[in-house]
Amino acid sequence: MTHQRQPGLRARAGEWIESTIPRNFIIGLILVNAVILGLETSPAVMDRIGGVLIALNKSILGVFVVEILIKLWAFGPRFFRSGWNVFDFLIVAVALVPASGPLEVLRALRILRVLRLLSQVDRLRKIVDSLIHALPGMGWTAALLLLVFYVFAVMGTMMFGPQFPEYWGSLGRSFFTLFQIMTLESWSSGIARPMLEQIPLAWMFFVPFILVSSFMVLNLFIAIIVTATNAIHADEDALERRQLREELQRINHRLEGLEKAMRAGRRG
Numbered sequence: 001m002t003h004q005r006q007p008g009l010r011a012r013a014g015e016w017i018e019s020t021i022p023r024n025f026i027i028g029l030i031l032v033n034a035v036i037l038g039l040e041t042s043p044a045v046m047d048r049i050g051g052v053l054i055a056l057n058k059s060i061l062g063v064f065v066v067e068i069l070i071k072l073w074a075f076g077p078r079f080f081r082s083g084w085n086v087f088d089f090l091i092v093a094v095a096l097v098p099a100s101g102p103l104e105v106l107r108a109l110r111i112l113r114v115l116r117l118l119s120q121v122d123r124l125r126k127i128v129d130s131l132i133h134a135l136p137g138m139g140w141t142a143a144l145l146l147l148v149f150y151v152f153a154v155m156g157t158m159m160f161g162p163q164f165p166e167y168w169g170s171l172g173r174s175f176f177t178l179f180q181i182m183t184l185e186s187w188s189s190g191i192a193r194p195m196l197e198q199i200p201l202a203w204m205f206f207v208p209f210i211l212v213s214s215f216m217v218l219n220l221f222i223a224i225i226v227t228a229t230n231a232i233h234a235d236e237d238a239l240e241r242r243q244l245r246e247e248l249q250r251i252n253h254r255l256e257g258l259e260k261a262m263r264a265g266r267r268g
Helices: 009-017 020-039 043-081 083-096 101-120 122-160 171-182 187-198 200-267
Strands: none
Touching (some): 020 043, 083 101, 171 187, 171 200, 187 200
């Protein structure tokens, strides 16, 4: 009679720390920690309950450290094979650096602990995975946008620089002006209309740039992200179908084995 091998203590610890209850507990602590860090920005609140908030903050950080230590012990070197585990490790490590003296600026980095929600919540993790999956395509789209910016910046500097040096006096200023125009932030009243009063045909410069940068290129970014998201969902669906097919095959093999055993029993 064969006995199934029971998982070791480290394996059970890894399964437990990745299970639903501990994960939800960590998510709750992350949210509470976010509220505490927000309250610490209020001098009035700190005067009243500052000691309590600091103690809670240290206690929550201690729980995060224990969680990371359990994972390190349970998974060993495999812990660092997951990018999300490395992300959590770095966030907690930054929080442990003493924020005093020249490192006082690190106090502001404590809010980075809230970003651990990205690794703990599946939906948020999928969104980040989609963005990372879309980076190659987004890089080429960014290169296209940079090329468009460069062409229009050189044109704007040459055509409008002498009359409007505050906007087009140099290549750098032209880049910044084009960025403001692309975001559609006060570009009409602040830039275009004053220029149109002196150069009526300036609209022939603005309209093509807005059409290309604000509508066409930025929509390309959206299309790439949507395509990457759909590709990830398709991969997940394919993995689920493969796992289901393998499970059905195992069930089929077991049924065939039971059927053979029943036949052998009848013959005996």
